[in-house]
Amino acid sequence: MITIENLTKFYGNNRAVNDISFTINDNEILGFLGPNGAGKSTTMNMIAGYLPMSGGKVTICGDDITENPVKAKRNIGYLPEIPPVYPDMKVREYLDF
Numbered sequence: 489m490i491t492i493e494n495l496t497k498f499y500g501n502n503r504a505v506n507d508i509s510f511t512i513n514d515n516e517i518l519g520f521l522g523p524n525g526a527g528k529s530t531t532m533n534m535i536a537g538y539l540p541m542s543g544g545k546v547t548i549c550g551d552d553i554t555e556n557p558v559k560a561k562r563n564i565g566y567l568p569e570i571p572p573v574y575p576d577m578k579v580r581e582y583l584d585f
């Protein structure tokens with residue numbers, strides 16, 4: 489279960505994510521849609537603990553992504569738009585790494 493409460497992100501004066509809240513229950517599949525620049529990637533990066541939030545709270549299976557990131561991240565697999573892989577590594581090498 490993932491809970492998002494009042495999630496907000498400012499890049500300088502630009503409010504990229506404006507106070508959003510929603511819950512994803514166990515076994516639920518969610519499509520997260522919006523026009524270009526709506527704040528989808530910013531939201532995903534905050535949920536995954538990759539980007540600090542300006543306000544709000546995210547919990548993954550009850551663990552706060554800010555207060556308890558190591559435990560929270562045990563329950564996340566996140567593939568961003570541009571995967572942070574080393575292109576010269578083979579799949580097996582990458583898994584070992």
Ligand SMILES: Nc1ncnc2c1ncn2[C@@H]1O[C@H](COP(=O)(O)OP(=O)(O)OP(=O)(O)O)[C@@H](O)[C@H]1O
Nearest residue numbers: 499502503504522523524525526527528529530531
């Ligand atoms: N690193 C950054 N620094 C400053 N502003 C940013 C940064 N990343 C995104 N933004 C701004 O934040 C807002 C939301 O961008 P974001 O990339 O989260 O939207 P998106 O919904 O993922 O868009 P797209 O559909 O194009 O992928 C936009 O106004 C964007 O210009």
Ligand SMILES: [Mg+2]
Nearest residue numbers: 528529530569
């Ligand atoms: Mg995006």
